[in-house]
Amino acid sequence: MSKYGIVSIIFISLIIGLFVIGIFVSLPLFIFFFLFLLYISILSIGSFSIRYNFFINAYNRGNRQDKKIAITFDDGPENKITPELLNILATHNVKTTFFCIGEKAEKNKELLRQMDAAGHIIGNHSFTHSTLFDFKLSGRMIDEIERTNNAIEKIINKKPLLFRPPYGITNPFLKKAIKKTNMTPVGWSLRSFDTIRDDKQVMKRIRKNIKEGDIILLHDKNKQIHTIVSELLCFLETCGFEIVNLDKLLAVDAYEKF
Ligand SMILES: [Zn+2]
Structure with missing residues (x-):
């Protein structure tokens, strides 16, 4: 799975978890807003260079053992x-x-x-x-x-x-x-x-x-x-x-x- 997929699953799980907690405890809305901003920021940084292998697994180098x-x-x-x-x-x-x-x-x-x-x-x-x-x-x-x-x-x-x-x-x-x-x-x-x-x-x-x-x-x-x-x-x-x-x-x- 790509890093994008892993990050998305983590954030979706967090949101669902917070919703469940929200049934029992009153949670401020800014927590959801903060999570959304954090998610968008990570995606933006991940998109910046193909070298991060965030959305796709690209070939960025060869074997470090061979000259x-x-x-x-x-x-x-x-x-x-x-x-x-x-x-x-x-x-x-x-x-x-x-x-x-x-x-x-x-x-x-x-x-x-x-x-x-x-x-x-x-x-x-x-x-x-x-x-x-x-x-x-x-x-x-x-x-x-x-x-x-x-x-x-x-x-x-x-x-x-x-x-x-x-x-x-x-x-x-x-x-x-x-x-x-x-x-x-x-x-x-x-x-x-x-x-x-x-x-x-x-x-x-x-x-x-x-x-x-x-x-x-x-x-x-x-x-x-x-x-x-x-x-x-x-x-x-x-x-x-x-x-x-x-x-x-x-x-x-x-x-x-x-
Ligand atoms: Zn170019």
């Missing part, structure tokens, strides 16, 4: 940024995962084919990456996931199974959407903050926090990604980390089998 890590890029592909990134990855012979936005994939078909041909995995990161994605009902989320899968499948002839929700936010609607679409939810264990910090700060953070089994979150939508990835690959090689792709790190299928 292996995986690198992931979100929010692309970008025709002015991703090609140079692919060159850097090819120079180091590294395979990574790109969680692509469906509408960007449709605009960059050749780029997507290059990514696939180079051995990188293409994952699903919703069709629009709308800031309102997390306020949508399950049906609209399913539509976004399926539209992206269809777009990617038409281009590379493979149907993705890996899904990373926009902003890493989860909720009961997303849980239902992931179940209905049979996707494998993937989070991360090391967030680089590469979209809001400069390359030196990003590398400092990675150097300080990296551990065996990590899934590193980066984005191929900002130009400094080239500097970051060049430094990161040299650092990982020096430290003796083996960079493997997500399907190997997590022992999952990246695409639907025919």
Whole structure:
């Protein structure tokens, strides 16, 4: 059972218990109000990051015993940024995962084919990456996931199974959407903050926090990604980390089998 299910059962039991007590003793209404507020607060915190595994059980890291890590890029592909990134990855012979936005994939078909041909995995990161994605009902989320899968499948002839929700936010609607679409939810264990910090700060953070089994979150939508990835690959090689792709790190299928 998910943490959400456990928390809900505890709160429902508490409410029922208080109602029963209320038959015999007069209870102030604010107790119920406080419990309701506490419940909503816990749910809000639980929805904040996929890493909490609150609503869904996502893959957020690999085995901590193996000196292996995986690198992931979100929010692309970008025709002015991703090609140079692919060159850097090819120079180091590294395979990574790109969680692509469906509408960007449709605009960059050749780029997507290059990514696939180079051995990188293409994952699903919703069709629009709308800031309102997390306020949508399950049906609209399913539509976004399926539209992206269809777009990617038409281009590379493979149907993705890996899904990373926009902003890493989860909720009961997303849980239902992931179940209905049979996707494998993937989070991360090391967030680089590469979209809001400069390359030196990003590398400092990675150097300080990296551990065996990590899934590193980066984005191929900002130009400094080239500097970051060049430094990161040299650092990982020096430290003796083996960079493997997500399907190997997590022992999952990246695409639907025919
Ligand atoms: Zn994103």
